[in-house]
Amino acid sequence: MYGQFSDMNQYLHHNLDKSNVSNIRIIHPDGAHSIAVGLDVPVNIEIEGHAGYFCAGMNKQANVTINGNVGWSVAENIMSGMVRVKGYASECAGASGHGGTLIIERDASLRCGISMKGVDIIVGGSVGNFSAFMAQDGHLVVCGDAGDGLGDSIYEAIIYVRGKIKSLGADARIEPLTDEDHKVLAKLLALAGFKHDTKEFKRVASARQLYHWNADANQEY
């Protein structure tokens, strides 16, 4: 079918679950915003080209593959299902994601996984500055390098980084991997299809020093 992106999203929201369609290809996305946002159907969607902002945002159940790059906030607030970006992702990838999986095969830009709340994000390349800022739950796997301020004010999310970390954010610290970490990380790498040894990764998690107000700390600014 041919038409506007709003018609297409309308179809995906209201007509798909009544049909037997299980595979959809979206061609000539040409960087349009909000493609396949808010899906709640177990369907496979392939986007053939570069997508704009908010692609596959709030995804539930669906399996969305982008054969190209994506703009800001891909899979923002993802709840379940899987989103795979074959190219690069711009800023705020997987922001605030509650569940499901986001795989980015190349690099992700700044603020990847900001405020993530349970999503697993696996990045084949590097992530930019301020990634996993205030990350609350879930896992961020970075097969390349991480930029400045990684995991600033992080809560209970866990970050695994294979390459260099330019700098850690406040209250983030490097810790040794536990046996459980190796199992979780191996599973996530296998899911993404990235062949790396889990021993090559560092674990970054919260030092939990910001959890409680410290009345004895120097309060002068």
Place this chain on the structure above:
Amino acid sequence: MCGIVGLLIKNPAMRDELGELMLPMLIGMTERGPDSAGLAVFGDRISKGKVKFNLFATSADFDWNSFEKAFDSHFGSIAELTIKGRHAVLSTTVIWESVRDWLVHSYRRELTILCVGSSMDIYKDIGTPGQVAERYGFKNLHGSHVVGHTRMATESAVTPQHAHPFTAGHDFCLVHNGSLSNPNSIRRKLEPLGIHFDTDNDTEAACRYLEWRLREGDTLEQAVQSGFEEQDGFYTFLMGTENKLALVRDAFACKPAVVAENDDYVAISSEFRSLARLPDIKNARLFEPAPEELYVWTI
């Protein structure tokens, strides 16, 4: 918000199509900047010994014929005038400072000087990018590179003068997506040095600051580096000079930019959707410029 577009044609055979290639890019940024639009186009240098002024008439009724006669009688020299509605390009052999002083003295209310130089023309006005493009025939522009902008005003008035690009000195322009929080302290620094401001716009402060640094002998890299210290706020800046396009994002990089480059062109936009119609974009190298890094392309 605001949208930025830039296009530098590497393949000289394509320079006649500059306007046609750039137009969908500019119109593609309408949602980011629906209230005004503008561009700087860099074409052939005018002949040696001449200088050109781009002028914008405050009123649509401005009498360009009388203006031309007044110029001729004041300077005893013929003005070459190319008029498009409220916009005109004045080329002259008269020393540029004298022309500027005469324009400011005699036409302060009626005319705005958009730019001075030898290879750059500026068109900017209120209206949607499509309307502004139609008004000034952007489709037919040709040249080596262009710096364009679509504006959604957030900090100063919507007037043709407040639209981007801003210019300072000769053949230097800047467009901006973002907002500066200290344009007034930059002004207070520059005004005592004799640098005059046309508007209260934050982008004009950045443009005049960087041009001042260049005039003081800084390289583009040094000027931008000193801008990191001096300019407080969020920005993606695209700058144009006679033979260069330069792009920089601030440390927090919360204003977007995408670059597409191949053997024929370098194209810059706030969003990929503006680049999607360029020829052979599928095979262009696409990347997002990193924060605090200066990217420069030369024709």
